[in-house]
Amino acid sequence: AQSVTQLGSHVSVSEGALVLLRCNYSSSVPPYLFWYVQYPNQGLQLLLKYTSAATLVKGINGFEAEFKKSETSFHLTKPSAHMSDAAEYFCAVRESKTSYDKVIFGPGTSLSVIP
Amino acid sequence: ETGVTQTPRHLVMGMTNKKSLKCEQHLGHNAMYWYKQSAKKPLELMFVYNFKEQTENNSVPSRFSPECPNSSHLFLHLHTLQPEDSALYLCASSQVSGGTGELFFGEGSRLTVL
Secondary structure (H helix, E strand, O other), rough: OOEOOOOEEEEEEEEEOOEEOEEEEOOOOOOEEEEEEEEOOOOEEEEEEEEEOOOOOEEEHHHHEEEEEHHHHEEEEEEEOHHHHHHHEEEEEEEEEEEEOOEEEOEEEEEEEEO | OOOOOEOOEEEEEEOEEEEEEEEEOOOOEEEEEEEEEOOOOOOEEEEEEEEEEEEEEEOOOOOOEEEEEOOOOOOOOOOOOOOHOEEEEEEEOOOOOOOOOOOOEEOOOOEEEO
């Protein structure tokens, strides 16, 4: 069965500093991987997705993630943190069933940005 | 309306009440999902409907009863809930087959059970 782990339930960075949120997955087949962001009292919004077209994926709000098969990782980065980036971030992997797609979510990482 | 809309956004109910959560997707997707998000717990998949047919029930107690009358609408009927059922309930939709399968979420219904 596929699974997702996110190292660090809480990450704090200074405004303008590099953001690095870690995600590792397990999958028996080439995965589809996703990063979602959740702001307080809102649903999840797709940041970016890996679909095997390119290992470096660019998303919205200046975020990007790199798929590394050898490390089974899909870490999320942003060169310079902004106050508005403070939110909960979820890494997810798609598990394909015969009749529907099941998306497995990691436990989430809460990002704080310090002025 | 675009995307996935959920109503109500907030709901407070007693343990003996009956209420329903509603979800509507305007994306033309063919699969819909209910997730439960509790504080300090991972997202829990509750139900999956594919082409209006329930394809997954993730050991959810019978006090939660889903209904999917068509591929655009999804309901979660609530009956005799417990305080531990207080959570954010998220609806999502996706296009199964032919796409990358990412989920599109509504803003959630915050449920408080007294």
